[in-house]
Amino acid sequence: MSASPYIVGNWKMNGTRAMLAEARAIDRAAARYPGVQVALAPPFTLIQPFAEAAQAIATGGQDCHVAAKGAHTGDISAPMLADCGASFVIVGHSERRKDHGESDALVKAKAEAAIDAGLGVIVCVGETLEERDAGKAEAVVSKQVDKSLPSAEAIAELAPGRISVAYEPVWAIGTGRVAEVEDVVAMHAAIRARITAAYGDKGEGVRILYGGSVNAENAAALLAAEGVGGALVGGASLAAESFVAIIAAAGTESVA
Numbered sequence: 001m002s003a004s005p006y007i008v009g010n011w012k013m014n015g016t017r018a019m020l021a022e023a024r025a026i027d028r029a030a031a032r033y034p035g036v037q038v039a040l041a042p043p044f045t046l047i048q049p050f051a052e053a054a055q056a057i058a059t060g061g062q063d064c065h066v067a068a069k070g071a072h073t074g075d076i077s078a079p080m081l082a083d084c085g086a087s088f089v090i091v092g093h094s095e096r097r098k099d100h101g102e103s104d105a106l107v108k109a110k111a112e113a114a115i116d117a118g119l120g121v122i123v124c125v126g127e128t129l130e131e132r133d134a135g136k137a138e139a140v141v142s143k144q145v146d147k148s149l150p151s152a153e154a155i156a157e158l159a160p161g162r163i164s165v166a167y168e169p170v171w172a173i174g175t176g177r178v179a180e181v182e183d184v185v186a187m188h189a190a191i192r193a194r195i196t197a198a199y200g201d202k203g204e205g206v207r208i209l210y211g212g213s214v215n216a217e218n219a220a221a222l223l224a225a226e227g228v229g230g231a232l233v234g235g236a237s238l239a240a241e242s243f244v245a246i247i248a249a250a251g252t253e254s255v256a
């Protein structure tokens with residue numbers, strides 16, 4: 001497993017070019033934490049200018065199409081993301097699963113398209129509140145992992161860290177309601193078991209991130225939890241001040 005925590009910001013449908021100054025501030029601050037791998041997924045429109053300006057952090061997309069090109073109005077392919085400077089893409093975010101009816105099979109195909117295009121991929125999974133209250137959280141998430149991850153054949157050449165799974169309980173996203181650390185630990189262990197079942201030893205390099213209302217106050221406890229390899233951060237990644245506080249919770253500032 002990669003030693004560096006992976007802290008990824010997801011700007012969702014937020015940010016015009018005026019926000020590039022904020023992204024540059026995040027980039028400058030991230031350079032002071034060499035032990036933390038930091039990445040940001042701005043909207044498509046900002047990927048190229050941000051990737052060109054970023055020195056210390058990776059730039060990614062928030063979604064991609066399964067096809068490399070073709071008659072898919074409004075969609076963006078994984079090779080197009082790579083072409084404008086992205087090095088990774090988030091797939092299967094619960095907002096896409098809900099708003100666009102994305103199935104596990106589609107998420108898996110997108111993840112495989114991303115791998116084919118040379119991108120890293122973050123595959124999102126997570127249960128709804130109804131599923132948790134019904135005692136089905138682990139079963140739901142385990143099934144999502146089984147069916148959404150790229151197949152073992154698709155990752156034959158996979159470098160450690162190329163695939164991450166983000167556990168994001170749907171009820172914790174953007175709500176200010178964060179999962180209990182003990183529930184996060186239990187779910188990450190369940191996800192790790194599914195990753196091992198899918199990939200065997202090769203799966204050791206797959207990081208599991210937590211996402212859902214991570215902020216400056218709760219980041220340290222979540223990031224220190226057993227099995228948590230980083231965080232996927234929505235709202236708190238939009239401002240350098242709050243995002244850098246999360247980066248700081250993940251690592252030590254260099255003194256040089």
Ligand code: PEP
Nearest residue numbers: 173174211212213234235
């Ligand atoms: C997300 O959308 O991936 C997310 C975790 O959002 P927030 O941090 O705002 O809950």
